[in-house]
Amino acid sequence: xxxxxxxxxxxxxxxxxxxxxxxxxxxxxxxxxxxxxxxxxxxxxxxxxxxxxxxxxxxxxxxxxxxxxxxxxxxxxxxxxxxxxxxxxxxxxxxxxxxxxxxxxxxxxxxxxxxxxxxxxxxxxxxxxxxxxxxxxxxxxxxxxxxxxxxxxxxxxxxxxxxxxxxxx
Amino acid sequence: xxxxxxxxxxxxxxxxxxxxxxxxxxxxxxxxxxxxxxxxxxxxxxxxxxxxxxxxxxxxxxxxxxxxxxxxxxxxxxxxxxxxxxxxxxxxxxxxxxxxxxxxxxxxxxxxxxxxxxxxxxxxxxxxxxxxxxxxxxxxxxxxxxxxxxxxxxxxxxxxxxxxxxxxxxxxxxxxxxxxxxxxxxxxxxxxxxxxxxxxxxxxxxxxxxxxxxxxxxxxxxxxxxxxxxxxxxxxxxxxxxxxxxxxxxxxxxxxxxxxxxxxx
Numbered sequence: 001x002x003x004x005x006x007x008x009x010x011x012x013x014x015x016x017x018x019x020x021x022x023x024x025x026x027x028x029x030x031x032x033x034x035x036x037x038x039x040x041x042x043x044x045x046x047x048x049x050x051x052x053x054x055x056x057x058x059x060x061x062x063x064x065x066x067x068x069x070x071x072x073x074x075x076x077x078x079x080x081x082x083x084x085x086x087x088x089x090x091x092x093x094x095x096x097x098x099x100x101x102x103x104x105x106x107x108x109x110x111x112x113x114x115x116x117x118x119x120x121x122x123x124x125x126x127x128x129x130x131x132x133x134x135x136x137x138x139x140x141x142x143x144x145x146x147x148x149x150x151x152x153x154x155x156x157x158x159x160x161x162x163x164x165x166x167x168x169x
Numbered sequence: 170x171x172x173x174x175x176x177x178x179x180x181x182x183x184x185x186x187x188x189x190x191x192x193x194x195x196x197x198x199x200x201x202x203x204x205x206x207x208x209x210x211x212x213x214x215x216x217x218x219x220x221x222x223x224x225x226x227x228x229x230x231x232x233x234x235x236x237x238x239x240x241x242x243x244x245x246x247x248x249x250x251x252x253x254x255x256x257x258x259x260x261x262x263x264x265x266x267x268x269x270x271x272x273x274x275x276x277x278x279x280x281x282x283x284x285x286x287x288x289x290x291x292x293x294x295x296x297x298x299x300x301x302x303x304x305x306x307x308x309x310x311x312x313x314x315x316x317x318x319x320x321x322x323x324x325x326x327x328x329x330x331x332x333x334x335x336x337x338x339x340x341x342x343x344x345x346x347x348x349x350x351x352x353x354x355x356x357x358x359x360x361x362x363x364x365x366x367x368x369x370x371x372x373x374x375x376x377x378x379x380x381x382x383x384x385x386x387x388x389x390x391x392x393x394x395x396x397x398x399x400x401x402x403x404x405x406x407x408x409x410x411x412x413x414x415x416x417x418x419x420x421x422x423x424x425x426x427x428x429x430x431x432x433x434x
Contacts, residue, residue, distance in 0.1 A: 020171065041208060058270045061200060062204060065175050114270065138268075
């Protein structure tokens with residue numbers, strides 16, 4: 001079986017996998033990182049989105065072996081644990097909570113990972129239309145997207161170095 | 170998914186040898202079509218040959234035009250200053266393929282080798298009279314596309330780059346299926362030194378095609394109005410649950426006029 005070495009949530013990982021193992025199966029199975037979800041079998045729903053070398057990708061639409069040498073971040077890798085009882089959430093997670101951007105929560109990990117990539121790649125700012133277009137690869141069947149869009153817009157200033165108070169002004 | 174062997178060669182010669190020696194071997198580019206196909210067990214390769222280690226992801230200016238490596242992703246083409254300068258319509262086309270995550274992985278070479286009749290790049294390659302370069306020859310766009318999911322590629326032949334001449338002006342407009350984002354109708358219009366060129370994807374029964382009646386009308390006057398009296402043959406159109414042949418034939422005209430308007434900027 002092929003040997004695989006990569007970095008997942010800043011930790012080095014080495015494993016043997018069947019060539020046909022999808023990256024999402026590898027994350028959820030051997031690594032136990034079940035925050036990354038499988039919502040469809042057709043690469044459409046985006047519940048499996050992770051960050052691969054800084055870009056958001058669908059982990060159900062690549063083989064684990066294609067991630068050889070890569071830096072992977074999953075939803076579990078976002079919050080800073082730093083020994084505290086309550087981990088410090090990523091600003092995007094914080095804004096999803098603040099704006100009630102989830103109901104059942106199934107799409108949320110992929111939605112958050114996609115939204116972070118979208119915000120990071122638009123330092124010049126994001127319009128509502130750009131947010132809606134940018135989240136095209138993620139399906140949510142509960143919220144009607146409205147609060148998700150609000151959360152992403154609210155996370156933009158926090159992720160680009162402004163405080164919540166500056167953003168409110 | 171059926172299991173297979175996986176190899177990631179470091180040289181083009183090694184990749185070509187792996188693919189040539191085994192009819193069941195398959196090349197893997199970005200995998201945004203191929204992996205879903207494997208998941209559905211629609212294909213059972215013996216060996217999957219990953220082309221990601223061959224340094225085929227690059228964008229170069231060649232004269233006024235562009236040379237784009239086969240493994241360059243849609244996202245890279247959409248964001249490239251070189252592409253935006255030489256042919257902004259191509260950058261825009263790339264930036265509207267699939268969704269953001271598909272664009273992070275999907276490649277121009279993979280898309281062309283697959284030649285899905287509803288994909289976007291074939292329209293650009295045909296309208297811009299691009300050349301598809303492989304490990305063994307250069308294939309003109311006019312010869313490359315040979316019907317649904319069929320190309321001039323021989324077994325084991327690997328696309329290495331696509332060479333685009335720069336047009337005087339060009340635009341691509343797509344009427345996307347609201348669920349899949351594939352083109353129900355996509356029209357790429359280009360005004361080139363050799364005349365107007367119009368390529369239509371998504372609509373035709375035999376895949377991408379040039380619309381010669383529209384080209385003749387645009388050669389007389391490169392305006393949306395010039396296309397108003399140009400008909401599209403219904404018999405040539407694809408019909409499915411998303412739209413009838415008559416609907417698509419009408420849509421080709423509407424989208425072509427929008428594309429000409431966009432090209433005039």
